[in-house]
Amino acid sequence: MKRWESLEDFEAFIVDGGIxxxxxxxxxxxxxxxxxxxxxxxxxxxMGGLTERDWIPKAPGLHRKLTALAKTQDEIGHAHxxxxxxxxxxxxxxxxxxxxxxxxxxxxxxxxxxRVHSWGDQVAVAYLVDAAALASQQAVFKNxxxxxxxxxxxxxxxxxxxxxRNGEELLLTMASGTDIQRTMMQDSINRWWxxxxxxxxxxxxxxDPLLRWNIKSERNEVLRDRYIQKFVPQLLNAGFQVPDSGLxxxxxTGRWCISDIDxxxxxxxxxxxGPDSKRRLIDAQAAWKDASWVRDALDEAVVSQ
Amino acid sequence: MKTYEVFLKKAGKEPFGHVGSLDAPxxxxxxxxxxxxxxxxxxxxQIWVVGRDHILAGNQSDLALADRSHKHNDGRRVSxxxxxxxxKKELGE
Numbered sequence: 001m002k003r004w005e006s007l008e009d010f011e012a013f014i015v016d017g018g019i020x021x022x023x024x025x026x027x028x029x030x031x032x033x034x035x036x037x038x039x040x041x042x043x044x045x046x047m048g049g050l051t052e053r054d055w056i057p058k059a060p061g062l063h064r065k066l067t068a069l070a071k072t073q074d075e076i077g078h079a080h081x082x083x084x085x086x087x088x089x090x091x092x093x094x095x096x097x098x099x100x101x102x103x104x105x106x107x108x109x110x111x112x113x114x115r116v117h118s119w120g121d122q123v124a125v126a127y128l129v130d131a132a133a134l135a136s137q138q139a140v141f142k143n144x145x146x147x148x149x150x151x152x153x154x155x156x157x158x159x160x161x162x163x164x165r166n167g168e169e170l171l172l173t174m175a176s177g178t179d180i181q182r183t184m185m186q187d188s189i190n191r192w193w194x195x196x197x198x199x200x201x202x203x204x205x206x207x208d209p210l211l212r213w214n215i216k217s218e219r220n221e222v223l224r225d226r227y228i229q230k231f232v233p234q235l236l237n238a239g240f241q242v243p244d245s246g247l248x249x250x251x252x253t254g255r256w257c258i259s260d261i262d263x264x265x266x267x268x269x270x271x272x273x274g275p276d277s278k279r280r281l282i283d284a285q286a287a288w289k290d291a292s293w294v295r296d297a298l299d300e301a302v303v304s305q
Numbered sequence: 306m307k308t309y310e311v312f313l314k315k316a317g318k319e320p321f322g323h324v325g326s327l328d329a330p331x332x333x334x335x336x337x338x339x340x341x342x343x344x345x346x347x348x349x350x351q352i353w354v355v356g357r358d359h360i361l362a363g364n365q366s367d368l369a370l371a372d373r374s375h376k377h378n379d380g381r382r383v384s385x386x387x388x389x390x391x392x393k394k395e396l397g398e
Contacts, residue, residue, distance in 0.1 A: 001364050001365060002365065023362070023364070070345075073341075073345060074345075077341070077342055077345065080327070080342055081325055081342065084325065084326050084327060084328070085325075085326075088326075094328070151325075152325060155324070155325075155343075298306070298329075298330045298334070299306075299330070301330040301331055301334065302306060302307075302330040302331070
């Protein structure tokens with residue numbers, strides 16, 4: 001068990017690349033920050049898993065249904081792993097985290113506050129959103145100071161890698177389809193482009209403690225820009241347009257520049273006031289209630305031992 | 306519910322490694338959940354699931370006893386001796 005005399009000692013340990021374990025006497029501010037970060041990640045995986053589940057019966061063809069099923073299992077599985085390591089921090093139990101999520105008192109990522117209207121939307125989510133989520137998780141993994149989170153992220157990232165390739169395959173399938181499919185796909189890209197780049201959040205604060213404590217390894221704006229440089233050409237190459245009238249390529253540097261983002265709507269969205277937040281929460285509550293017989297059966301198994 | 310720790314072993318020479326934890330009502334369900342949570346893609350050839358209360362965890366003071374440098378040899382002395390021998394030989398010739 002490690003302990004530190006002061007926050008300064010702790011921060012020096014972190015700067016040296018130190019790894020914090022659950023048995024260590026970490027400063028409360030760090031414990032709480034790591035907990036909140038993991039809880040947000042867990043909630044987002046869980047809410048994402050529920051959307052993915054909606055598409056198991058609707059995905060076109062058996063193969064797509066099977067991959068939707070596998071992805072659902074992965075997302076719910078990631079939530080499960082994350083809730084376990086979050087609970088070990090001793091801030092809230094798993095039950096309390098679920099209660100708070102379903103009551104709408106905690107948060108989940110912006111991208112799960114919008115309606116997935118069509119198969120095209122589902123492809124846009126798989127292609128644009130999964131890639132953005134993966135990029136931000138990789139940036140956490142790279143230099144993460146909390147040991148259990150770093151270890152579990154290795155597994156999550158490997159599986160999200162499958163999802164991202166799956167998303168690209170789906171997008172390219174749509175791109176090489178009929179005019180109707182390409183139009184459908186363009187509509188969906190128009191809806192999901194901005195939420196995907198907003199996933200990285202507004203520019204990081206200069207004194208962001210998550211950066212200082214090696215929970216995040218890169219500033220939000222750096223990750224967002226890297227994503228833009230990668231995905232603008234990819235979309236254009238696939239024959240799609242980027243829904244941003246202010247988009248241009250810098251003649252000298254070759255870099256893609258996007259219009260300024262209005263971050264105000266995102267703030268409301270993150271407080272569960274997004275376009276589809278209410279329905280998503282009601283749906284999650286219903287799913288939780290529907291599965292209560294499983295939890296009851298497990299509890300009875302405990303009692304009967 | 307009881308908390309279990311899960312260990313997986315890939316085929317081949319790799320040792321068992323800790324992969325994470327889970328909650329289950331009993332040992333039988335713990336194995337089932339372990340497969341679903343940690344072995345969905347045949348990540349391992351063998352699996353161990355151990356109740357967390359059954360793990361005896363030592364702390365750092367159990368391991369970091371004192372200076373144990375005599376139990377290691379980083380080879381620095383060897384390289385110094387080799388260099389000095391080579392120099393002697395070269396100068397002698």
